[in-house]
Amino acid sequence: MKVGDLARRTGVSIRMLRYYEAEGLLSPARRDSGYRDYGPADADIVERIKLLNAAGLTLPVIRELMPCLREDRSAFEPCDELQGVLRQEMDTMNAKIERLVRSRDMLMAFYENLERDRRHNQIAI
Template identity: 45%
Template sequence: MRIGELAHLTGVSTRLLRYYEEQGLLQPARTSAGYREYGEEDTVRVWQIRSLLAAGLSTRVIAELLPCATGPMPVLEACPNLVATLRGELADLDARIDDLTRSRRALSRYLAATNQPSEKQAA
């Protein structure tokens, strides 16, 4: 199938499919005229990529994990470094959540302080 058909089947734009190819996540065959040709397995691959992106993984990490992926959800099979990679990503995410939580508290304090009537207004 051509790129437009894959885009239609997966709901992903052709521009994004080309980006996935640039990142090494998709490797379509090429016709003699240079057109991209995708197989049915590429539909599943795009769903895998979208699912892993939704989990907050970068395309760099996804490229490492795709060989371990089976099925459209995907299920990740045991591969070398899989657990270490996922634990590292989870630790990074936890650190970002901690940073955001601190920022949220600080902003909440600023907001609370601005909602307090000043002494001049109260008089």
């Protein structure tokens, strides 16, 4: 299938599909005319890239996982590369979550102080 067909099928822009190819995430076959020829396996790879990206993985990390994704395995079947990269990504996400929780707690304390001051000022008037 042509790149436009793959874009419609996967919901990924042509520009992004070409970027995936430039980054080594997709390797479409070439027709005699030189045009890219994407097959069902390419569409599956794009869907897996979308799932992993939606889970918070960056394209460089997804590229590391490609040996696990290109084989005839399900998207999440563990392999040695996958386990190490996912562990590292989960650690990174957990650190981000901890920072967000601390930030939320700090904002909540500010908000509660403002509310307490507002109530106190209303009573005093």
